[in-house]
Amino acid sequence: MTAPPLAIGVAGGTGSGKTTVANAIRNRVGEDRIAILSHDWYYRDWVDLPKDVLDHKNFDHPDSLETDLLVRHLKALKGGATVEVPVYDFRTHRRAPETRRIEPRKVVLVDGILIYAEPDLRKLFDVKIFVDTDADIRLIRRIRRDIAERGRTLESVVAQYESTVRPMHLEFVEPSKRYADLIIPEGGENAVALEFLFARLEKILG
Numbered sequence: 001m002t003a004p005p006l007a008i009g010v011a012g013g014t015g016s017g018k019t020t021v022a023n024a025i026r027n028r029v030g031e032d033r034i035a036i037l038s039h040d041w042y043y044r045d046w047v048d049l050p051k052d053v054l055d056h057k058n059f060d061h062p063d064s065l066e067t068d069l070l071v072r073h074l075k076a077l078k079g080g081a082t083v084e085v086p087v088y089d090f091r092t093h094r095r096a097p098e099t100r101r102i103e104p105r106k107v108v109l110v111d112g113i114l115i116y117a118e119p120d121l122r123k124l125f126d127v128k129i130f131v132d133t134d135a136d137i138r139l140i141r142r143i144r145r146d147i148a149e150r151g152r153t154l155e156s157v158v159a160q161y162e163s164t165v166r167p168m169h170l171e172f173v174e175p176s177k178r179y180a181d182l183i184i185p186e187g188g189e190n191a192v193a194l195e196f197l198f199a200r201l202e203k204i205l206g
Contacts, residue, residue, distance in 0.1 A: 004078050005035075005104060006204060007124055010111040011176060012131030013169050014060075015141030017187025018111045021131055024188055025109060028198050029205070035077060035105040039112025042066045043088050045095040057093070060113070060168035067118045070110070074124050077104045090150045106205065113169075116176035127204075129197065130180035131187040135166075 008025065010018045026034050042065050046057070058064060066086075073083040084099035116122050116130070139161060146152040177183065182200075184193040 004080075005106055005108045006126050006201075007074065007078060008107060008109045008127045008129065008201075009115050009122070009125040010109060010129045010131065011113065011116050011173070011180070012133065012187070013135070013138050013173050014113055014165055015138035015145065016131040016133040017141075017189070018113075018131050020188030021129065021184060021194070022109055022111050024194055025107075025197070025201070029107050029201065033105055034107040034109060035102050036109045036111070037070070037073065037077075037085060037102060039065060039067070039070060039110065039115050040090075041086050041088050041100075042070045043093070043095075045086075046093060051093070058164040058168070059093075060164045060172075062114050062117055062172060065112075065114065067114075067121055071118075071120050071124065073102075074108065074110060074121070077102065077108045078124070080104050107201075113173050114176070116179045117172045122176075122179055127201070128179055128181045130177045130183045132177065132183050132185050133187055135169075 010022050010025075012018050022036055026036060043059065044064060044066050049057070069086075073085060076083050081104060083102050085102055087096040087098055087100055088094075089096055110121075110125070116128060122128070142161065142165070143154060143157050146157045147154065182193070182197060184190050184197070188194070
């Protein structure tokens with residue numbers, strides 16, 4: 001009987017280095033043995049709201065994400081099924097008409113700031129990692145990313161950080177750290193912690 005896939009969660013605040021850690025795991029495990037999903041893909045499709053309203057919406061609250069769909073997809077992948085995941089456009093705050101096909105693999109990794117704040121999602125992970133990075137570094141990284149990749153202005157990024165990102169981090173993200181099996185300070189820059197993680201994963205995966 002084939003063992004079910006190993007489900008790994010990678011959480012942490014915005015700009016903490018989750019993607020760097022996820023990519024390091026993918027490189028170590030092997031691209032052909034891992035499927036990666038992002039909680040960010042599951043932002044709700046606010047088709048009825050005008051863009052000026054969406055630009056000021058709280059996207060850092062758990063209610064802004066369709067987590068129940070991610071739960072269904074993760075369960076399907078763990079059961080050996082293929083899923084069609086949403087494609088989200090951060091410039092328009094809309095889901096694209098097309099979807100992205102994700103095939104089941106030996107390892108399924110999910111990253112996101114709020115994945116441990118959701119009990120139904122949290123209990124599906126076999127390994128829970130939290131990337132813990134100082135707030136000033138996270139803010140700088142978010143500013144660079146949102147300006148370069150999401151068409152935002154410096155003023156809008158700072159305003160969003162002050163109004164929703166920081167308060168929601170303190171209310172939901174930071175408290176969820178207690179559910180982690182492994183906390184990695186400074187994320188992908190922490191080579192020692194990553195080596196411990198890789199050794200553990202290799203032992204689990206055989």
